[in-house]
Each structure stands twice: as structure tokens, then as C-alpha cells.
Amino acid sequence: MDLNKENRENKYLRAKERVEEIKKFYTSLILYSLFIGFLAALNYYTNEWRYMWFLWAAFGWGIALFFQAAKAFRWNPFLSKDWEEKKMKEFLEEEDKKNQWN
Template identity: 35%
Template sequence: MKTSENDTEKYKRAKKKVAEIKGFYTHLTIYILVNTFILLTASGLLSGNVLSLEMPEWPHFISPVAWGVGLLFHGLYVFQFKSGFIKKWEERKIREYMEKDMEELRKFDKEQD
């Protein structure tokens, strides 16, 4: 069974999308593991002395908060939660580049004549 060029492109886009989602979940897993370790260490739970547990102080939350913001944006990108402004901007840019390509093709065709 032959696949058309269109099917091949669809497959490539789908494969890229799956890779992006997989990358996000890998990022999320590492975020959870690393920051859990940081906060457990800061609380004293990993030291073995359960009686001296402390609430981690603000500096211990900088990594989870800052990294969490990055993770949030990664998720927004991967799952395409785009505002109307971003969608309109993307469409405008796509049209702009398509028009630019068509203009270059016309110039090339005129030069060939």
C-alpha cells in the first residue's frame, strides 16, 4: 500500500507531537523527583531524625517555583493552550511567510523568462 505525500507529512507531524508530549512528561517527572528530594532534604526528613522535622524556608522553594513556571509554559506550548492573540499572530506570520515565498517564486519565474 502506497502512502501519499500528505500521509507522510501527517505522520511526521503526529510523530513530532508525540515526541513533544513525551518530552513534557519526562520534564514533569524530573521536576517532581528533584523538587521532592530538595524539599524532603530541607525538612530534615531524609536525615532520619523524625523528631526534628522543620518546615523548609523560602530559599528551598525558589527552585520548585521558578522551575514550575518554566514547566507551566512548557505544558502550555505542548498542549497548545494559546490565547486568541497568539493564534492571530501565528496565522498572520504564516500568511506573511507564504506571501514572501510566492513573491520570490514570481521573481524567479520572471528571471527565467
């Protein structure tokens, strides 16, 4: 019974952690949109699109935002905690098999 309760608590904590990651992503997306919009307006005001320098900031920050989204929405299995747990179990099982033969 304790194991069941502990398992539910672990699932709850992982779900809470994932929700926090998604909230951070959306917060970053809103800040990105506002700040890049501000930079675009400033760029237009200063030189009327003769040189769109704000795109450098949009591109750089956009790459970071993409990786944050990949982590939050689990697009890359190597960034998730589940992958880490599966690998840990796999390595432990390998060690158990080695120990059985010795």
C-alpha cells in the first residue's frame, strides 16, 4: 500500500514539474512576442526597415525558445526525465544480469 501511495506521489510530482515547464515556456513566448514587437517598432521608427536588425535578436532568442518548447512538450526524448529513468532501469537490469552470472 505504501508503494502505491509513493508511486502516486511521484506521478503527481512529475506532472506538476511538467506543468511548470509548460508555464515557463508560455511565459517566455509572451515575453518574446512583446520584446521582439518592441524591437521591431523601434527598428521601424529609427530607420524604416532599411536594415532590419531586430531580426538578429528574434532569430537568436527564437532558437532558445524552440529548445525550451522541445523540452516542455517532450519533442526530444533525450531531454525528458522518463528517458533518464528508463536508462537507469536498463543499466540496473544489466548489472543484475552480470551479477547473476558471477
